Amino acid sequence: MEPISTALAGIALVKSSVEFIKSNISTAKDIGEIASQIDALFTGEKQVQEARNKKAKGGLADQFGVQTVAKEIIDAKLAAEKMQEVATMVDMRFGHGTWAGILAERQKRLQEAREAARERARAAANRQAEIEEMLKVGALVVGAIIAAIIMIIAAVQSAW
Numbered sequence: 001m002e003p004i005s006t007a008l009a010g011i012a013l014v015k016s017s018v019e020f021i022k023s024n025i026s027t028a029k030d031i032g033e034i035a036s037q038i039d040a041l042f043t044g045e046k047q048v049q050e051a052r053n054k055k056a057k058g059g060l061a062d063q064f065g066v067q068t069v070a071k072e073i074i075d076a077k078l079a080a081e082k083m084q085e086v087a088t089m090v091d092m093r094f095g096h097g098t099w100a101g102i103l104a105e106r107q108k109r110l111q112e113a114r115e116a117a118r119e120r121a122r123a124a125a126n127r128q129a130e131i132e133e134m135l136k137v138g139a140l141v142v143g144a145i146i147a148a149i150i151m152i153i154a155a156v157q158s159a160w
Contacts (some may be wrong), residue, residue, distance in 0.1 A: 006054070007075050010047025017041040025093050026093060031102070038102065045079045050077060056128045 017040040028034050052072045087099040 006047050006050035010044045011075055013040055013044030014079050014082045021086055025089050048075050048079045
């Protein structure tokens with residue numbers, strides 16, 4: 001997906017999530033009722049940031065064009081503004097510190113997921129190394145058997 005369309009999708013997702021949360025927060029009995037929209041809010045904000053980062057890796061015209069720079073900054077500020085708006089609504093509805101708790105738990109889970117992915121990669125690398133080692137040992141064993149067979153055949157032929 002192109003950075004511009006990713007950013008547009010991200011902003012649209014942020015706006016729709018905020019609108020849903022605004023219209024439903026007063027009737028929500030617990031945070032779980034709006035959790036999917038909070039997830040969508042985080043996803044949209046992430047898309048805006050990713051689009052901005054991808055654009056920074058583009059050509060000079062893409063990076064330094066006034067329209068591009070202004071749009072990236074405004075999109076990022078809009079996303080941050082909407083995030084703050086939701087933070088305030090959640091804290092007002094469910095008590096001070098709820099949003100901070102959500103952010104802390106999200107960071108904890110993201111960190112755990114990154115660590116699990118690193119562990120899986122490390123385990124896969126270890127398995128790969130073990131397989132390579134077994135192949136080396138197998139090749140040595142096969143080579144030794146072939147050498148022994150050749151030596152036996154040579155000994156038998158020289159004995160005749």
